[in-house]
Amino acid sequence: xxxxxxxxxxxxxxxPGKRVRVCVECGMPVEEHKEWCAIYREQQxxxxxxxxx
Ligand SMILES: [Zn+2]
Numbered sequence: 343x344x345x346x347x348x349x350x351x352x353x354x355x356x357x358p359g360k361r362v363r364v365c366v367e368c369g370m371p372v373e374e375h376k377e378w379c380a381i382y383r384e385q386q387x388x389x390x391x392x393x394x395x
Contacts, residue, residue: 375382
C-alpha cells in the first residue's frame with residue numbers, strides 16, 4: 343500500500359489546485375468509494391437508470 347500512498351501524494355503535489363473530493367459517507371476520495379458506501383451505490387443506481395433510459 344506504500345506505493346499507492348506515494349502515487350496519490352505525488353498526484354496531489356502535481357495538481358495543487360485540484361483538491362481531491364472526499365466522500366462524506368465512506369471517507370474515501372470520490373473515485374475510490376468503498377463497496378458498502380451508500381453514496382457510491384446511489385451513484386451506481388443512477389448510472390444504471392441513465393444507461394437503460
Ligand atoms: Zn463513498
